[in-house]
Amino acid sequence: MxxxxxxxxxxxxxxxxxxxxxxxxxxxxxxxxxxxxxxxxxxxxxxxxxxxxxxxxxPVTRAQDVPPQTAGMRHMTFAFSDIDPVVQRLEEEGLEIIERPRLAHNQDVFKRVAFCRDPDGIIVELAERAASRP
Incomplete structure (x- = not known):
């Protein structure tokens, strides 16, 4: 189980x-x-x-993005009650923001999302859950 x-x-x-x-x-x-x-x-x-x-x-090399036509992990997602202050703090710290907060494409799952890179170049999605999700 x-x-x-x-x-x-x-x-x-x-x-x-x-x-x-x-x-x-x-x-x-x-x-x-x-x-x-x-x-x-x-x-x-x-x-x-x-x-x-x-x-x-x-030493290790920086992460590479997985192209849409290639199998692999494309990003990991963390849920927040409000992504705006998180994105603001990341910007203040000089981290790369790939996409600023916007409405999510999958509104059944997420309300808003943003994307950034961690220090090794891995894509991280920041998300606010849809109201229908706990």
């Missing part, structure tokens, strides 16, 4: 910056950080699942 979504695994070029972005700016909570074979690992709790972030000891 399924118990729920557990985590997404990702790679970071700078674990401190990644934790700063997801915890300090987006509000996730650091659950665990420890040395791992050939690097360091952290688990960040998003309230309904976690991000497992591996930071290898050697």
């Amino acid at each position: 399924l118990q729920g979504f557990e985590h997404i695994g990702m790679t970071s070029g700078d674990l401190d910056r990644t934790i700063w972005f997801y915890c300090d700016l987006l509000g996730l909570r650091l659950h665990l950080r420890k040395p791992a074979s050939s690097g360091e690992v952290a688990f960040l709790d998003a309230g309904g699942g976690m991000l497992e972030i591996f930071a290898p000891a050697e």
Whole structure:
């Protein structure tokens, strides 16, 4: 029996910056950080699942976008009660905003959305849930 979504695994070029972005700016909570074979690992709790972030000891290249015709994870989404102050804070911190807040295409699921990039170039969607969703 399924118990729920557990985590997404990702790679970071700078674990401190990644934790700063997801915890300090987006509000996730650091659950665990420890040395791992050939690097360091952290688990960040998003309230309904976690991000497992591996930071290898050697340099990593910036993330590349997955083209629409290619299978893969295109972005990850976090829900907020109001995305405007989040986008404003990200802009103040110099992070790349791909799309400013706008009405969502899937109004049955989300009311408004915005898109940005994390410090490693991964696309992150910020969303306000539709009124019909808890």
